Amino acid sequence: MKNIVTATVIAGVLAGSAALAQNDGSAQVKARQGQMRVIALNLGVLGGMAQGKIDYDAEAAQNAADSLAGVAMIHQPTLWIEGTSNADREGTKALPAIWEDNADFMTKWDAFVTAANDMQSAAGTGKDALGPAMGGLGDACKACHEKYQQSDD
Amino acid sequence: MIRRFIRLLLLAALVAAGFAFWMTRAVPLDEDALAGVEGDVENGQRVFTAAGCASCHAAPDTKGDDKLVLAGGQKFPSNFGTFIAPNISPDPTEGIGDWTAAEFASAVMQGVSPEGQHYYPAFPYGAYTKMKKQDLADLWAYMQTLPASDTASQPHDVGFPFNIRRALGGWKLLFMDDNWVLKNAPSEQVTRGRYLVEALAHCGECHTPRNMLGGMDTSRWLAGAPNPSGKGRIPGIAPGAFKWTEGEITYYLETGFTPDFDSVGGHMVAVVENMAELTEGDRQAIAAYLKSVPEQPSE
Structure with a gap:
């Protein structure tokens, strides 16, 4: 009997903390930051080649561009749930403005999707195609970070 | 004896008050400050871009060519209140279309309005005071080619005591300085970078810490x-904590x-x-300057 009570209490506590972990949005924040890092890592490859710091390699460029296009396919509303701005919690630079004008925020993401797809078409065709495609990606990043990310770096 | 002493004290206080009143007055440039300096529209556009005029004076959330309509309205919150950028389009009523070149020069380089009032230093005249007169004349020529807007300027939201504009005369005495922060530039390139960073692009306005009175700690x-x-x-962005190479700074200023x-x-x-619209040479000059200023410890 005593064992059953203990087990029930432990199970209850575990279930409670699991529910907490689900509701505090930390999984969503981690996923957001993870996808941004995947973007940055692959931009580093393409930007390095565009600048001539890395030798152009069509296959490596295509792999990087495919990765960007892959991130562009992630369904964003799953990650940007309400209550996860930097006014709600620590450890994020997401501004409340994201949820105040969510339609505009999603338009900014769509611009990244377009730019990533353009890069996917361009990356394998030669070094000279990288510069303009990087420009398009940079514009998409800037447009969103200007309004929706707390700038402190 | 005591009455005479009090009288003397009152007289001294009056003289001091008069002196302070005199010292804090708004001093415009002479009406002929830009006499004989012919403005060049093409270079004026470069000055306009480097000085970032549209970044603050365009209406909020504008992009592309709409940024050239300098209707004002962007808000700049601070410890002293919220400043709202005014209309500086060539509209003669709501903008600055009826100004003379000298009035424009006084506003930009001295922070003095045509009505003889001090502007708040949210307007970075503390940097623009280092501007070349030729560049200022060129800027004035260019800005007159921009579209007019009849949007009225909004008053700043600034409370007592910061709403006493006369006090800004004291602020200017304490903190306005037309000497270069980097006294000796080691090369032509750094000299150009110094002009871009310290005078036009006014980088120090945000990147340098300020004291309690809002003066920059140079x-x-x-x-x-x-x-x-x-x-x-x-x-x-001074050497020390900031470790980017000149090439990395140049690339950032071009691409973000x-x-x-x-x-x-x-x-x-x-x-x-x-910065992306400047020449590659100018971006490199900025990077070279940033590597030439004194090292700052990381916090």
Whole structure:
């Protein structure tokens, strides 16, 4: 009997903390930051080649561009749930403005999707195609970070 | 004896008050300050871009050619209140279309309005005071070619005692300085970079910490500062904590990508968009200057 009570209490506590972990949005924040890092890592490859710091390699460029296009396919509303701005919690630079004008925020993401797809078409065709495609990606990043990310770096 | 002493004391106080009143008056430039300096529209556009005029004076949330309509309305919160950028389009009623060249020069280089009032230093005349007169005349020529807007300027939201504009005369006496922060520039390139950073692009306005009265602490030039809007920090860009190479700085100013391929954000996006329109040589000059200023310890 005593064992059953203990087990029930432990199970209850575990279930409670699991529910907490689900509701505090930390999984969503981690996923957001993870996808941004995947973007940055692959931009580093393409930007390095565009600048001539890395030798152009069509296959490596295509792999990087495919990765960007892959991130562009992630369904964003799953990650940007309400209550996860930097006014709600620590450890994020997401501004409340994201949820105040969510339609505009999603338009900014769509611009990244377009730019990533353009890069996917361009990356394998030669070094000279990288510069303009990087420009398009940079514009998409800037447009969103200007309004929706707390700038402190 | 005591009455005479009090009389003397009152007289001294009156003289001191009169002196303070005299010292804090708004001093415009002479009406012939720009006499004989012919404005060049093409160079004026470059000055306009480097000085970032549209980044603050365009209406909020404008992009592309709409940024050339300098209707004002952007808000700049600070410890002293919220400043709202005014209309500086060539509209003769709501903008500055009826100004003379000398009035424009007084506004930009001295922070003095045509009505003889001090402007708040949210308008970075403390940097523009180092501007070449030729560049100023060119800027005036260019700005008169821009579209007019009849949007009325909004009053700043600034409370007592900061709403006493006369006190800004004291602020100017204490903190306005037309000497270069970097006294000796080691090369032509750094000299050009110094002009861009210290005079036109007014980088120090955000990247240098300020004292309680809002004066820049030039001993900590470009060391980084709290964001005046409240949240976050403006990073240091002097050697020391800031380790980007000249090539990385130049690339960032062109593309907005950091060495880690994070993206520029916030108000710096508008700055990078301006810097991207300068020549590669100018961006390199800025980078060379940033590597020449005194090292600042990391915090």
